[in-house]
Structures are given as C-alpha cells and as structure tokens.
Amino acid sequence: MSATVSHEPPPAWAVTYEQWQAFVDLLCEERTVYAPQAQNGATVYRALAPADKVAWGQPPSTVSPRNVFLPQTETLFRYRSVAGSMRIEPGEAAKPAVLLGAAPCDLRAIAVLDAVYAAGQPDPYYVARRQQTVIIARACVSPRPTCFCTAMGGDPFGSARSDLFVTDLGDRYLIEALTRAGRALAGRQRWPVVCTAERTAASRLAAAARAALPPPDVPPNLCQLPKTLVDSPLWHTVAERCLGCAVCAYVCPTCHCFDIVDEPGCQGCGKRVRNWDSCQFAVYSLEASGHNPRPSSRERVRNRVLDKLAYVEQKTGLLGCVGCGRCVRACPVNIDLREIIAEVRHV
Amino acid sequence: MNEATQRLCALASELLSSGRVDVVLGFERGSLPLRSRPLHARTPTEAGRLVLDGFSESNLARFLCNLAGQRVGIVARGCEARSLTVLLQEHQIEREQVIIIAVPCVGIIDRRRIEAETPATVLAAAEVEDEILLRTHTDEIRLPRQEYLCRACQACDAPAPQGDFTLGEPLAHTPNCNLADGAGAQSPAERWAAFATETARCIRCYACREACPLCYCPECFVDHSQPHWAPGGVEPKGVQFWHIIRAYHQAGRCARCGACERACPMGISLVHLTDKLNHIVEDLFGPGTGLELDAQARGVAKEEQG
C-alpha cells in the first residue's frame, strides 16, 4: 500500500541522464546499490562496484531481483562448540541498500513475498532487508513479446511499492516520488520540477506500452480446484518435456522456496545456511523413508503451476504469477506458461 | 530441409500407426522465435508437427531414460547418436528399444549470440538456404548461417549418423575450431582464473545436468547427504566443486553436443570444460565417443564370479 493515498499526482521531476548518473553515484557512496548488470547475455541484479555499468536494456532482467531480499545463499547463524555447550551467533545484519531498476512486475512480486515472509511469524532476515532497502523502479516503456503482466492484472507503468519511479522519456528521465523516503531522497537533489508536457509524454508512453501487451485476463479463481484440472492430461504432456531443473523457479520473482543445511567447519564450529531450492527437483519432497509424495515430473509440474495460479492466491489473496515472462524466455525446453494458462482456462 | 521434414513426418506417422513404436522423439516449432522444442509424438497427427531445423537446441537422447518400457523412434543428429552410443555401452537402454531415425545435421544456431548482437526485439526467424532471416519491428536482417552456429557445432566432426532409417545424404563437415582452443597455452593460474570467472555466475539450477543425456544418475552426488559431499548454494567453493566433478564424470563420455551450455540461463561456457577432459582421455585411451553403436565402453568393470 502506498503511503500517499490522494488524488494529486505524486511529486515529480525531470532530470537529464547526467544528473541521474550523478544521483546514482551518490547513492553508491551511501548504500549498496543493486542494479541490473549484463553477464554474458544474462541480466542479473548485483551490487554495483564503481566501474560497473548498469544494464538499462529492455526489461525485465533474466533473473529477477528477488536475491536483493532473499539472497540465494544466506548464513542464518554460526555455531561454535564451547565448554560442553554451543554458542550461536546470527548471520549478518542487513545494511542500507537500494534496489535500482526494478520492473513493475517485480514490485507486484514483492507484494507476494511480503505476504509470505513478513506476515504470520515474520522472517527477521527478510524484514530487515526490506526495511533497509530503497526501491527505485523503472517503467517498462518497451515490454518484451514474452511479457504478459497485464494479463495477470499488472501494469507496465505500475509504481505501487516503489519509493521512486523512473520513466525514460527518450531524452530525459521523469522521476516520481511515491513515498516519504522517496521524497526525502529526491528532495536533496534540487532537480527541476516536471512540467505538463513531460507528464503528458509519460502518459503517452504508458498507453503505448499497455497497447503492446495482452489485454487484462486474470485467470479464474481456482480456489475450488476442479477435479478435471487436477487429473488433466495437460500435466503429463508438459511433464514429458520438463527437464526437472530449477531454471523457471530461480528466474521467477515470486518463487521463494529454500533449503536449510548445516555447513560444518572445523573443530566443532560451522554455520547453518539457507539456499534457494525448487519443487521441480525430484529430491525436493523425497522423505528419508524413501517415500516421495510427488514421485514423477507430472506431480511436480502440476504443483508448481497450481501454486502460481491457485495456492498462493488461496494463502495470500494475491495471484502467484505476475506475468514477467522470465520463465518463458529461460526454459531450456520452451515450456511456455502462457500456453499452460490458456489450457487451464479450457479445462 | 522442407523435403526432409516431409519425409520425417511421413516416416514417423508410419512407425506410429503401424505400432512399431509407441512414441517418436523429435522437435516441433516452439512458441518463441529461434526456438524449436522437444516433441513426444504419439499419434500420426502429432507426428505432423515434427520439424528439422537449426533451432532445435536440446539433445533428445536425454528423454530416453524416462521412456523405459516404451519403444521409441528417436530423431538422431550427431548429438543424439553420440549420446546413444554411450547410453548403449553403459546399458542404460537396450538396442531393441530404439529405432534410430538418422538425420544429417547442419548445425544448431547460436540464438544467444543473435539475441546479444541484435538490439531490437526479434519477432520472427527463419532459415532460408544458407541464411538466417530475422524480422524486427522495423527491419529484416540476414545473417550468414555458417557463422552463427553454436561453437559445439562448429567443432563437430561427426554430424551424420547411421540409423535404422537415414533421411537425406550425409553431409561432411570439417570442424573449424577446437572447443578446448587456447586452454593449452594458458598457465594453470590463468586457467583457474578463467574457470572461476566463468562459473562465478552459476545459479545452481542444474539445467546443464538435466539437459545432458549422460547425467542419468537417480541421485546426483550434489544431492547426497551421507556424506554431504559439497555445499549447495552459490558460494564459490560449492559452485566450483560442482562443475569440476561434473566435468570429471563426463570425461571420455561427453558427446560434445553443447546441450548443457544452451540450457544454461547464464550462458556459461560448459562444453569447454568437458571437452578438455575428453581430449585427455582420448590421448591416453584411444579415440572416443564416435558413432559405432557396437563399440565397447572404455572402462568396463567385471564382477568376479564365485
């Protein structure tokens, strides 16, 4: 939910690219800035070092920025054997950070992660990082052909959950401040206030982006799972091709499963870490007895898709898929979630 | 390729309707430009979707171990045939289980390179003679096909297998590069630095393992908990251990098809690693994964009787 619930447009400025770069440089001095960077054709969010270039290419990135709030590998605590007992020290505290260049689909995904990690018994590691991280999001002026955020109820110019929202007008950036933190950051910069023509230009870009995307078509509420869907041969057909790797899960902005494992060091010390995990691995649900409730690819594929389309919504009220299309681009065997969603509607 | 595709569809349809096979493993057009994807065709109608093109990135032999008990017609390029050889040598499949539909391969197109070099969004792609045609919003781009093949294909010396059926004339292809090029000239420290840098972006998704026909272990060493061989996650120690041991497990077996690096979402150069070990094994133990389906595996463990 946004701090400002008013009918006034949020305060906004128009800045040159140079002014923006200076602002980013300043942020890098004060905080760890996670920005999209190109790594051999893939775009991932990594901490910016002074010489690094931000990959401002076409959104969204190859791998989502989920790692900013849920690092792929994280130390939960360190332990040390001490005088017949144990000494436990929690992992590192979160540091002030910036998530720079998140896409609107990623913002909606953060809402899902909040509903899982910050609700109920809050995950203190996640909560600390969320509270220490300023989010600067970027409008999707030219979505990819694989994007379908609008079909899942999203918007390429959706700014909710960001502190600052950046629209590239072609020759300058329009910056909007959505929250108090955003206003504080922008206020320090003495940027020129936006004019009407610039706001109009942004609106036109928004309309064009929406027109390039599929129409809104949120999948039916699947809280009552029809038996025809659960038993559908669709899952078997998809599963035949599915490799059972974790590419879809790891590029996804809403996936959040993890494994917990001890990494012993030497002499009675070590650490407990958590690592991303995926329900697509065969061993994910394998029990020590040898029994596996999801013994074949069919059950695993079905579980993942129904989690995105049904289970997350039942748990949180939010749809589990934000239509970013990352899995569609990255799947090594071109399993296309859009095709599966279309089939699910028909069943 | 068009005529060959038609013959493939007809043959597949015939094999299915006559009951000689339960499934034909091939490729169909994908949902994205520059992509064709694996197809398990079980009816003549489905067989009508089969294609033969340069966008077919997977190694179909990977799906054989899941089809135990079924008779499979497999579309086999050089990649599939070389992997099949090893699967047969290692007794993972029976010869009678597969009907090999050999197709001469003209190489797989390196779509990542095309995507990296094309700033505009590619909306459609087609192969026309010796060119690749790309269509963007504003342009039509023509690329010379031979220059945009995957490195594994450029280095391939065995693209044309023999099979139960052979579609089309075998094409000779002289490899124009060596996958392990340059590695020999580097010092160990340089090689380690290159390896560490390349694998630093690994996200442990195991797409490489799952795309590989020869990674068929029901329980991979990284999933063992007793003993816990290697850390999971993305700390360098665990990542490096994973890639080194996997390369060792592939030594002398790897078909050099490149399916692993095409599956990798981070574009890590993987065949480079295994290929170096392949060369070492070949130098020490003789020529390697070729296309002789009857050849003995190099390492054979005999159980002592009595």
Next chain:
Amino acid sequence: MSDMTIVQSTPLSSPAQNPYLPMLCRITRTRVESEDGSLKSLDLKFESPAEGASFHFDPGQFCSLSVFGVGEAHFGIASAPGEFAGVRFTISRTGSVTQALHRLEVGDVIGLRGPFGNAFPLATFAGHDLAVIGGGFAFTTLRSLLVTLLQPDVRPRFGRITVIYGARTPGMLLYREELEAWAVRNDVDLWLTVDTPAPNWPHQVGFVPAIVEKAAPAAANAYAIVCGPPAMLRFTRPVLNQLGFPAERVYTSLERRMKCGLGKCGRCNIGPYYVCRDGPVFSYAQLDSLPDEG
C-alpha cells in the same frame, strides 16, 4: 523505506524473535523403545530456565531438533504438556540427522525450535467418543494426546475412548509401560495388534485396518484420529467410511519433508496448505479436496 504492509523489524539474535535460531537443550534421558534399536526416545531439558518456562505446546505439535553440523529434523512431541519438566521425542533412525541423534548421550546439547504446527482439536473433540488409531512409529504424538486425555481432570470431558495400535512385531510397539497401564484401565478400550503371530502374544494379530474393523468403534457422535504410514492410512480410511465416520470427523497427522517449520520455505506444501503451519493435523474433509499427493 518502501512501504510494507506489516511489522517492525525484529532483532536477529534472540530465538524469541528469530524463529530460525534454535534454543539449546540438554539430553536428560535416552531410552531405546524398539527391539531392533531403530526407535529411541530422548528427553530434553532447556538450558535456559526462561526458555523452558515459556515453552508451551499442545498434543499434536512438533519441534525441529538440531544436531549442529549435521542438520535439523522434525519430530512430533511424544510427551504431554506438564507431564514432566522437559520434553520427550521418539526418533526413528533413518537419515543422517536421526542417526546422529541416536548416537548422542545424556548430557549432550542439541538445538530445538518450536513448537510448530497445529494441535489435535481437543475443543472440537470434547463431548464426543474418540477412536485413536496408530500404526508403528506414528504413535508418538498419539502418546501425547492419550496421556493428556487420560488425566483425571480431562478424562470426564470425553466419551468412550478406543485405542487401536499396531506394529510389525511386539518388539516394535512403542511405550510398553504406558500400554500396559492403559490395558488395565476401564476408561479406555485398548486393542494392540501385530502383523503376524508371535509367541506368547495375548493380544490381536492382524493389520491395523482389520483390527479397526473388528473393534468397530461406534461412529455416531465420534471422531477418529488415524496416524500411520501411507499404506496403513490408505487401507484404514475405507474401514472408517464403512463404519460411518464422515470425512470431517476423521483426523490425521501428516508427515512431510520439512525444513523451516514456519510456512516460509515451501517444502512441506500440499496444495495451498503448509503441513508445518496449517497442519500437521488435518481432517480428511480438508485433504479430500487436494491433489492426491500421498
């Protein structure tokens, strides 16, 4: 910072506020429960009196036990709340963590997180008859349930209690002393069974589903609780159906591979439910609507 719908930040360093940090417990008693040594009970006492004093649980809940350096595994609590100063778990030696737990001795320190999960809905069961059915190792939380129910100030709140418990052999039955005590009580109807005939065995012979059929607990105004391996559950369910137990009056405690215990890591999901958070106690009315993932 970006607006969040929830919560103040919580410090990482106290188990009370960081549910991933284990509390330290010392082993006060070990006891092998089965003749083959595969089932062993550990009694634990909290190192910190404050943590011990604030540890409250209900029958049906579970905890994770850590052997530092090996890992964590999850176990139903076998003791009843307030039964003694400490907590009891019965461990089946199957994987790396359980093997490590079996090797520990009195005085060793391990980690404990919990209690997790929901409990048997005693408020719902009150005023009704109960059929408590267990197979093999799954009897652990049923011990916690029965010790609670049979307390003098609790027992009157419930109707007839029938207990049917089976194992492969007499030596595999857990909690022999408790069973012997319950066998002579007149406020619980205890049926013990083993799979195949055994010398000097005075009780039933047959698989649990068959003995449920024989004992035929009356379904009217009754709840059934069934805990056991997947095969036993599969064959007991039709017997209960036949006896007239509707899905909403048959409860079970599900087993799943678990990690966080908090409903965060996703591993134990079955449909939209997390077994660690929404379960492990479920009615079949809840489970019947989900994909069949035994």
